[in-house]
Every structure is written in structure tokens, then in C-alpha cells.
Amino acid sequence: MASVTTAYTFMHCVLFLLLTVRFSSCFMNWGDGYRRKVSLELNPGLGPSLTPPPGVGLVHARAEGVNDTLHYLFCSQGAPALLLVHTNSSSSTLEVDWRAFLARNTSGSLRVEPQNSILYSNAVVFTRLWEYDDVNDTADPSKVPPSSFLAPYELQTFTWADLNATLDPVSHTALLCGGDGGDSFSNGSLCLKFSAFEAAGREQGWPSLLHNANSSQISVRLDGVKPRSNGSRFSLELQSVGGAYPMSRVDVLRSIDDEYTPSIFKVSQWVSSPPNSSSSGLGYAQWKPVAYRKAKPVFEDATPCHHSLPDPLARLPPSGLVLAFYTEGSHSPTTGLNISFSITGDPYYNTTNYLSWTVLVGLGSAPMDSFSTLVLTIMAVGLGSPLLIILLGGVWVCVRGKATPTPAAYEPIN
Numbered sequence: 001m002a003s004v005t006t007a008y009t010f011m012h013c014v015l016f017l018l019l020t021v022r023f024s025s026c027f028m029n030w031g032d033g034y035r036r037k038v039s040l041e042l043n044p045g046l047g048p049s050l051t052p053p054p055g056v057g058l059v060h061a062r063a064e065g066v067n068d069t070l071h072y073l074f075c076s077q078g079a080p081a082l083l084l085v086h087t088n089s090s091s092s093t094l095e096v097d098w099r100a101f102l103a104r105n106t107s108g109s110l111r112v113e114p115q116n117s118i119l120y121s122n123a124v125v126f127t128r129l130w131e132y133d134d135v136n137d138t139a140d141p142s143k144v145p146p147s148s149f150l151a152p153y154e155l156q157t158f159t160w161a162d163l164n165a166t167l168d169p170v171s172h173t174a175l176l177c178g179g180d181g182g183d184s185f186s187n188g189s190l191c192l193k194f195s196a197f198e199a200a201g202r203e204q205g206w207p208s209l210l211h212n213a214n215s216s217q218i219s220v221r222l223d224g225v226k227p228r229s230n231g232s233r234f235s236l237e238l239q240s241v242g243g244a245y246p247m248s249r250v251d252v253l254r255s256i257d258d259e260y261t262p263s264i265f266k267v268s269q270w271v272s273s274p275p276n277s278s279s280s281g282l283g284y285a286q287w288k289p290v291a292y293r294k295a296k297p298v299f300e301d302a303t304p305c306h307h308s309l310p311d312p313l314a315r316l317p318p319s320g321l322v323l324a325f326y327t328e329g330s331h332s333p334t335t336g337l338n339i340s341f342s343i344t345g346d347p348y349y350n351t352t353n354y355l356s357w358t359v360l361v362g363l364g365s366a367p368m369d370s371f372s373t374l375v376l377t378i379m380a381v382g383l384g385s386p387l388l389i390i391l392l393g394g395v396w397v398c399v400r401g402k403a404t405p406t407p408a409a410y411e412p413i414n
């Protein structure tokens with residue numbers, strides 16, 4: 001009897017330990033600990049003899065690894081663009097022929113040297129902001145008649161504020177804000193905040209995407225823009241240019257954890273991957289399908305967003321950076337998609353005049369949320385405490401069993 005109890009106790013104990021070990025390993029499941037040395041520079045190599053036109057700037061974030069370098073280029077010449085170049089050398093450099101670069105039409109005026117160290121490159125360009133009058137409250141641009149669409153804002157024509165004023169080399173961020181100069185933007189702006197990262201982590205504000213040393217982030221914010229109709233909703237057009245493989249499909253995956261992004265259980269990944277490999281991607285743009293209608297959002301300020309299917313496009317996007325790095329043609333395949341914000345029943349843009357959405361752009365496979373520490377602790381306590389009780393119970397039974405001697409026989413009554 002006692003030995004059976006001991007055996008059970010032992011098994012429980014082993015089980016408990018196994019679970020604990022399994023959980024603890026999850027605690028550290030925030031990427032592989034890979035770190036990079038990140039440095040930011042504005043307009044690298046630009047001599048004093050040349051002055052770029054107002055609002056044109058090129059941010060170079062160099063993220064150096066042990067044997068490799070990630071170059072992020074964030075540029076406001078033409079449509080705002082983020083270019084990512086991965087090289088297999090920790091000493092690769094960026095070369096800009098500024099005169100040709102500012103002429104906007106010379107392929108090869110921006111290069112990463114040595115050219116044969118380039119393993120992968122990909123650009124994401126923010127091309128247009130669409131606005132439509134959603135009179136029937138469908139919140140679905142594909143169901144809205146073309147006549148409801150207002151002329152899109154072409155971001156290549158926007159006037160951008162000086163990047164030098166917002167570049168922060170310490171936090172590795174740069175903020176680009178601009179407008180079309182018209183009445184709608186007289187009190188408002190479209191802003192893109194670029195961030196590069198040295199290691200795995202999360203930013204404070206929602207959606208708190210998990211990032212790692214191989215990723216960068218852009219937060220888009222449409223603040224104080226005067227809508228051109230009472231039922232205005234927006235969608236944002238993105239285009240992507242890839243070297244060997246363009247970002248050609250969007251995978252929507254289940255996300256297990258909503259602690260960091262409340263009520264959102266999905267994550268969308270626009271991926272570039274060789275046709276035969278399904279697991280390891282080359283590069284990605286990842287977002288949670290949520291936008292926020294206030295700068296300091298509470299739960300109710302979240303609004304879902306949707307993407308259209310990526311379409312192959314015939315021309316390179318109108319970004320000075322892309323035109324300088326890539327060559328028009330089959331070697332630079334381009335795809336595009338729209339991110340539309342809100343669903344039926346959600347308030348129109350005019351209620352808060354604010355919208356923000358965040359995307360992670362990086363190398364390899366996108367980081368995936370694992371169970372968070374809080375959830376794990378709850379699970380460990382929830383599953384662990386019954387086991388612990390059984391364990392302690394077992395021990396108590398054992399000890400009791402040994403401590404109280406079983407009466408051998410009846411005591412003779414005198």
C-alpha cells in the first residue's frame with residue numbers, strides 16, 4: 001500500500017518537474033538571443049557641395065552581426081520606402097552617388113558593396129492612401145463602387161518634414177511626417193516611424209509586435225487629416241520589390257497570445273519564400289490585423305483591418321530609393337496590396353480623426369509569439385498546484401504511515 005503511494009508520488013513529482021522545465025524553457029523563447037550592433041546615419045556620404053531638396057532624406061541603419069550585416073534604408077525621395085539588404089560580410093558598405101541619386105532616375109546610384117556579398121534584398125514602399133465614402137457602411141473597398149472612391153493621395157507627391165530633426169541615433173528611430181499641402185492636411189499629417197532593433201523585444205504601445213535583431217518596424221499614423229466625405233474610410237497601398245523572390249503571398253496565422261495585443265488572435269505575414277520551401281522564408285512584412293483609432297488607445301479604440309491579395313505589378317514603385325537600387329524588369333519583380341481599416345459598424349474616420357497601424361519588416365522567418373510569461377505563470381500555477389497538493393498529500397500519507405506504528409495486537413485488558 002505504502003509502496004504504491006510512493007510510486008504514484010514519484011510519478012507526480014517527475015511529471016511536475018517535466019512540466020516546470022518545459023515551461024521555463026518557454027520563458028526564454030524570445031528569439032535566439034542574436035544581437036546586432038546598430039548605428040544610424042542620415043544622408044551617408046553626402047558632401048557639402050550638394051544639398052538635397054527640402055524633405056528628401058535617406059536614413060541608413062547599419063545592423064552588424066558576427067559574420068553578416070543588415071542594411072536598412074529608409075528614404076523619403078518619392079514614395080516613402082524601406083529597403084533591407086542582407087550581406088554575408090560584417091564589413092559591407094553603402095555607396096551612394098548623390099548627384100545621380102538625387103536625379104532619381106539612375107539605377108545603380110545606390111549600391112551595397114561588395115555586390116557579391118548580398119544574400120537578400122527587399123523593399124517595401126508606401127505608395128498611396130485611398131479614401132472612400134462608405135455610405136452603406138460595408139468597410140470593404142472591394143464592395144464599394146468606384147464612384148465612391150475619392151482621388152487617392154499619391155505619397156510620392158507629399159512634402160515631408162526634415163528627417164534630421166527627428167532622427168534619434170540612441171533609440172534607432174526616425175520619424176517621417178508629411179502631407180500633400182492641401183486643405184485636408186492643413187492640420188494633419190501622415191507619419192511613418194521607423195525603428196531598427198539590436199535584439200529581441202517589444203515596443204510599449206499596442207500592438208506591441210514581437211521583434212528580433214533581424215527586423216525593423218514601421219508605424220503608420222494618420223493624424224488630424226480632414227476627411228473629404230462624412231463616411232470616409234481609408235486604405236493604404238503597399239508595394240514590394242524583391243531580388244530573386246518577391247513577397248507573393250500573405251499567410252494568416254493564428255496567434256496564441258492576446259496579452260500584448262488584446263482581442264487579436266491572428267497575425268498576417270506577407271512573405272517572400274522560394275516556391276518549394278514552405279518553412280524558412282527569406283523575408284517578410286508582418287502585422288497584426290488591427291489598427292487603433294486613438295493615439296493612446298483603450299480596448300474600444302481597436303479596429304480590425306484587412307488585406308487584399310498581393311497582385312503582381314508591371315512597374316517599379318515610384319520611390320527614388322527603389323529606382324536607385326533596382327533595375328526595372330524581370331529581375332525586380334514587384335507586387336502590391338492594400339490594407340483597409342475598420343469593419344461594418346465601426347465609427348468612421350471623422351469620429352477620432354486618427355488611425356495607426358504597425359508593420360514589421362525583416363529577414364528570414366517572422367518572429368512568432370510564444371506563450372507569454374503571464375500566461376505561463378497562470379498555467380503553471382493552475383496545473384502545478386493540484387499536482388503539488390497530490391505530491392504533498394502523497395508525502396504526508398507516507399510519513400503518517402511510517403510514523404504511526406500499526407497496533408500489532410490487542411492489548412491485554414487487565
Ligand SMILES: *[C@@H]1O[C@H](CO)[C@@H](O)[C@H](O)[C@H]1NC(C)=O
Binds near residue numbers: 031068213365
Ligand atoms: C538573424 O539572422 C542571423 C544571420 O542570418 C541568424 O544567425 C539568426 O539566427 C537570426 N536570428 C533570428 C532571431 O532570426
Ligand SMILES: *[C@@H]1O[C@H](CO)[C@@H](O)[C@H](O)[C@H]1NC(C)=O
Binds near residue numbers: 066067
Ligand atoms: C564567422 O566566420 C568565421 C570564419 O569564416 C567562422 O569561423 C565563425 O564560426 C563564424 N561565426 C558565426 C557566428 O557564424
Ligand SMILES: *[C@@H]1O[C@H](CO)[C@@H](O)[C@H](O)[C@H]1NC(C)=O
Binds near residue numbers: 103105106
Ligand atoms: C535623369 O534625369 C536627368 C534630368 O532630370 C537627365 O538629364 C538624365 O539624362 C536622366 N538620366 C537617365 C538615365 O534617364
Ligand SMILES: *[C@@H]1O[C@H](CO)[C@@H](O)[C@H](O)[C@H]1NC(C)=O
Binds near residue numbers: 117
Ligand atoms: C558571400 O557570398 C558570396 C556570394 O554568394 C560568396 O562568393 C562569398 O564567398 C561569401 N562570403 C563569405 C564570407 O561567406
Ligand SMILES: *[C@@H]1O[C@H](CO)[C@@H](O)[C@H](O)[C@H]1NC(C)=O
Binds near residue numbers: 143
Ligand atoms: C448602397 O446600397 C444600396 C442598396 O443595396 C445600393 O442600391 C447602392 O448602390 C449602394 N450605394 C453605394 C454607394 O454603395
Ligand SMILES: *[C@@H]1O[C@H](CO)[C@@H](O)[C@H](O)[C@H]1NC(C)=O
Binds near residue numbers: 042164165
Ligand atoms: C542635423 O541637425 C544638426 C543640429 O540639430 C546639425 O548640426 C546637422 O548639420 C544637421 N545635419 C544635416 C544633414 O542637416
Ligand SMILES: *[C@@H]1O[C@H](CO)[C@@H](O)[C@H](O)[C@H]1NC(C)=O
Binds near residue numbers: 186187
Ligand atoms: C487647425 O487647428 C487650429 C487649432 O487647433 C484651428 O484653429 C484651425 O481652425 C484648424 N484649421 C483647419 C483648416 O481645420
Ligand SMILES: *[C@@H]1O[C@H](CO)[C@@H](O)[C@H](O)[C@H]1NC(C)=O
Binds near residue numbers: 228229230
Ligand atoms: C456632412 O454632413 C453634413 C450634415 O449631414 C452636411 O451638411 C455636409 O455637407 C456633409 N459633408 C460632406 C463632405 O459630405
Ligand SMILES: *[C@@H]1O[C@H](CO)[C@@H](O)[C@H](O)[C@H]1NC(C)=O
Binds near residue numbers: 230348
Ligand atoms: C461623422 O460622419 C457621420 C456620418 O455622416 C455623422 O453622422 C457624424 O456626425 C460625424 N461625426 C463627427 C464627429 O463629425
Ligand SMILES: *[C@@H]1O[C@H](CO)[C@@H](O)[C@H](O)[C@H]1NC(C)=O
Binds near residue numbers: 274275276
Ligand atoms: C521545385 O519543385 C519542382 C517540382 O516539384 C521542381 O521542378 C523545381 O526544380 C523545384 N525548384 C527548386 C528551386 O527547388
Ligand SMILES: *[C@@H]1O[C@H](CO)[C@@H](O)[C@H](O)[C@H]1NC(C)=O
Binds near residue numbers: 311
Ligand atoms: C488598392 O485599391 C485601389 C482601390 O480599390 C485599387 O484601385 C488598387 O489597384 C489597389 N492596389 C493594389 C496594389 O491592389
